Amino acid sequence: GAVVSQHPSRVICKSGTSVKIECRSLDFQATTMFWYRQFPKQSLMLMATSNEGSKATYEQGVEKDKFLINHASLTLSTLTVTSAHPEDSSFYICSASPSGVGSDTQYFGPGTRLTVL
Amino acid sequence: DAKTTQPPSMDCAEGRAANLPCNHSTISGNEYVYWYRQIHSQGPQYIIHGLKNNETNEMASLIITEDRKSSTLILPHATLRDTAVYYCIVRVPPGQKVTFGIGTKLQVIP
Numbered sequence: 001g002a003v004v005s006q007h008p009s010r011v012i013c014k015s016g017t018s019v020k021i022e023c024r025s026l027d028f029q030a031t032t033m034f035w036y037r038q039f040p041k042q043s044l045m046l047m048a049t050s051n052e053g054s055k056a057t058y059e060q061g062v063e064k065d066k067f068l069i070n071h072a073s074l075t076l077s078t079l080t081v082t083s084a085h086p087e088d089s090s091f092y093i094c095s096a097s098p099s100g101v102g103s104d105t106q107y108f109g110p111g112t113r114l115t116v117l
Numbered sequence: 118d119a120k121t122t123q124p125p126s127m128d129c130a131e132g133r134a135a136n137l138p139c140n141h142s143t144i145s146g147n148e149y150v151y152w153y154r155q156i157h158s159q160g161p162q163y164i165i166h167g168l169k170n171n172e173t174n175e176m177a178s179l180i181i182t183e184d185r186k187s188s189t190l191i192l193p194h195a196t197l198r199d200t201a202v203y204y205c206i207v208r209v210p211p212g213q214k215v216t217f218g219i220g221t222k223l224q225v226i227p
Contacts, residue, residue, distance in 0.1 A: 034215070036217075043217045043220065044155075044161070046216065093160045108160035108163075110159055111159060111160045
């Protein structure tokens, strides 16, 4: 199946700093990518939909100025957590589906564990 | 997307078949049933999907009732590595977001 990678897999940062997470589709192009976060013992919560060449669409309650999303190419989307605070510590996961394929199976990245001290 | 209902947890003996049910009584005619699983501290893994007909692949089988109001994911010979949270999702492709419920936590017991 299609492969989605994320980098870094784990990051620890100080409160107030910004952290960038990359999501790449390795063997397919993706017009749309999705960003989720998952707190311990909870399910995945969709944060935003990343559209190549246009602005991201954010879910209700997600601050677009805090979670900056850039989808500059058909294989790369980035999520930047700006001025991170301890409550932003979470497991961030992206997903993508091959463009132009009828069944539209979503493939997920391995996740990025963010810890804000 | 239609809502789904799954039991919060299940146990299965290693080597036996694991049958994970999902109720999606409000499913629409053009909505697919997808199954994913998430092993601890990893991203979700696609398992299988279907519309009307039963489906089988190298990982599992998907049985969808004739009225499409429920389905069952079957892992024919469960191993310890199949211990994970299994999510049943109903959605309309293409390009639509995936909304996760709480899923079923499957524990495979030696």
